[in-house]
Amino acid sequence: MRTPRGRRTTYGATALIAAGALALTACSSNDDDGGKKGDGGGSKPATSSVQLPKLDGQKLQVAAVWTGTERNNFLKVLTEFEKRTGAKVDFVPSGDDMAGFIGSKIAGGGPPDIALLQQVGVLNEFAGKGWIKPLGAAAKAELAKNYTKGWQDLGAYKNTQYGVYFKASNKSxxxxxxxxxxxxxxxxxxxxxxxxxxxxxxxxxxxxxxxxxxxxxxxxxxxxxxxxxxxxxxxxxxxxxxxxxxxxxxxxxxxxxxxxxxxxxxxxxxxxxxxxxxxxxxxxxxxxxxxxxxxxxxxxxxxxxxxxxxxxxxxxxxxxxxxxxxxxxxxxxxVVTGGDVAVALKDSKASQALLTFFASTDAARIWAQAGGFISPNKNLDRSVYPNSAMREIADALIKAGDDFRFDMSDQAPASFGGKPGQGEWKALQDFLKNPSDVAGTQERLERDAAKAFGG
Known part of the structure; x- marks a missing residue:
């Protein structure tokens, strides 16, 4: 498939590393070195698990773009949540156009309980429309404990916290x-x-x-x-x-x-x-x-x-x-980043509990151990990553703190920054075809941006 704008964050990881923080070229490919101390190590393993309520008999739908191995690894996270709470969680594949998928479900009166969004612009759009629900006290507390302010702010809209960035990627x-x-x-x-x-x-x-x-x-x-x-x-x-x-x-x-x-x-x-x-x-x-x-x-x-x-x-x-x-x-x-942010479209005890779980080191550890995943959770022990390459990338991400910028086109309205055949994608493809046309490319980008941003 063509890997749409949001899919960039779903092939295996979003943050870039500050200059000098990446000493990756010497990284080992060994998968059995056990994350020895000093090898991209990071913080010590957590000694306590996040507290979750009992949710026997409750059902949740979770929508995300992930397929194949990524879907299977994400299902491991959901399975652990089911074991701890007694809830039943169904995974709903959204396809590549998450904004369109959610819009159709809202119009039909049956949105999923939780969605994993790939664009800040989509989170802001959904929050502005009242489609997503603010984080509850427990989720906010877990988020505050495990995430820097920069990652918290990316999941907020007008000073209200809506999302938990569960999965990140280094784009530089x-x-x-x-x-x-x-x-x-x-x-x-x-x-x-x-x-x-x-x-x-x-x-x-x-x-x-x-x-x-x-x-x-x-x-x-x-x-x-x-x-x-x-x-x-x-x-x-x-x-x-x-x-x-x-x-x-x-x-x-x-x-x-x-x-x-x-x-x-x-x-x-x-x-x-x-x-x-x-x-x-x-x-x-x-x-x-x-x-x-x-x-x-x-x-x-x-x-x-x-x-x-x-x-x-x-x-x-x-x-x-x-x-x-x-x-x-x-x-x-x-230092450029991207990521997948979990938001609730239904405000229930079960959906808030799942958001709390996503904000914890417990949930991040499951996928990190499985591979193809980077977490912005600063308290996740980096030794859980399966090889030195991923450990050092993750360690550099955490050490970057808030010294990063989120992917620009992911911040834009989807019509400009996230659609094939239009907006920024199309203008830059035309530029690749004719890289001497700088002025024309700028004019097309400005015309499309002005329309998308409403200015």
């Missing part, structure tokens, strides 16, 4: 094929100039350097956001995310021009520009780590959830596949 990583780097005689670049130089050297060695899943427009928004945050800074990023400045602003021109330094050299892209536009996200990852000595690409910029796709190849994390922070375009590398 570049995964690379170690063999391809060795063959080209290059090392991990630290800044954008070094990144372009590294890409050119790899290209000259005979391997296409950069894999881009341009068929899924959200991958292009990630490229833009990382460059923009690092180059323009947090204040400008916040203004653009809220459409307080226009997309015709000089800072956007600068970021698109910078991105065009990569997109404008087809030899740096696996398959060239046309090939990148036809490549879906999963393939953009797997082709980087398949083919032995002749992979189709050497690098792919992707969140931590790319680990799930890498696992489908013969490459071993930490040995054949390593990762470095998105290169600094400005003074430092960016």
């Amino acid at each position: 990583l570049v995964w690379y094929n170690v063999k391809a780097f060795e063959n080209a005689g290059v090392s991990e670049p630290k800044d954008w100039k070094g990144f372009l130089q590294t890409a050119q050297t790899i290209s000259d060695s005979g391997t296409p350097p950069v894999s881009i899943g341009g068929a899924d427009g959200w991958t292009l928004t990630d490229w833009f956001e990382n460059i923009y945050l690092s180059q323009a800074g947090q204040a400008k990023y916040d203004q653009l995310a809220k459409h307080e400045i226009k997309w015709t602003d000089p800072s956007v021109k600068q970021a698109l021009t910078t991105l065009g330094q990569l997109f404008g050299k087809k030899e740096l892209l696996a398959g060239g520009n046309s090939g990148a536009l036809q490549t879906q996200f999963p393939t953009s990852v797997t082709q980087t780590f398949s083919g032995g000595d002749q992979p189709k690409a050497a690098m792919v910029s992707s969140a931590d959830f790319a680990a799930a796709n890498i696992s489908q190849t013969k490459a071993k994390l930490g040995t054949d596949a390593k990762v470095f922070p998105f290169p600094a375009v400005g003074a430092k590398s960016p």
Whole structure:
């Protein structure tokens, strides 16, 4: 499938790491090292479990986008909740368009009790319409105990707490094929100039350097956001995310021009520009780590959830596949995050209990141990993650504290930031096709943003 905007957070993990916090390239791929102290360790395991009420006979419906392995791992969390409370929980697959799914259920009078949303903009929209219910006292207390203010604020609307960010992802990583780097005689670049130089050297060695899943427009928004945050800074990023400045602003021109330094050299892209536009996200990852000595690409910029796709190849994390922070375009590398936030559409004892459970270390531990998951829960012992790569990514996320910015397009109305074939996705796909058209791209982005934001 095309991995819609929200699905970015569902391939296996949302937060980026502050510059210097990621020492991931030395991470081991061993899954049996037991999370030894000092190996991305983190806090000590919790000694007490969250207290949940008895809910014998009560039924809940939980909607989420997850499928396959992710769905199965999430069901383990729900099963534990059932065991502890006596409630019965049914998982309802929403499909990729969660906003549309919930809207239709609301219109039909039968919404699920809990939904896992992927966009801040959708949470704000639902809260403004009165579709979701505020957190109860127990859920708020558990949230306050385990989450920093930044993550709490992302789940709030007009100073009222509505959501619990259960699952997170680091969106500012570049995964690379170690063999391809060795063959080209290059090392991990630290800044954008070094990144372009590294890409050119790899290209000259005979391997296409950069894999881009341009068929899924959200991958292009990630490229833009990382460059923009690092180059323009947090204040400008916040203004653009809220459409307080226009997309015709000089800072956007600068970021698109910078991105065009990569997109404008087809030899740096696996398959060239046309090939990148036809490549879906999963393939953009797997082709980087398949083919032995002749992979189709050497690098792919992707969140931590790319680990799930890498696992489908013969490459071993930490040995054949390593990762470095998105290169600094400005003074430092960016810190961009995303995530899945649990909200209640029905205010009941059972739904509030499940939100309380989601806010606990108990729930986070279950999926973390299963793999393909990063939690923003600061009190989760990082040793529960199944390998050193995931432990160090999780540890860096927690150490970043509130020094991050949430994915910009996920903050926008879905019509601009989260729909295939329109808005930001389409404008950036057109830009990938014609990276010299900076001014035209800005005009299209501003026109679509103004319509979506109502300004």
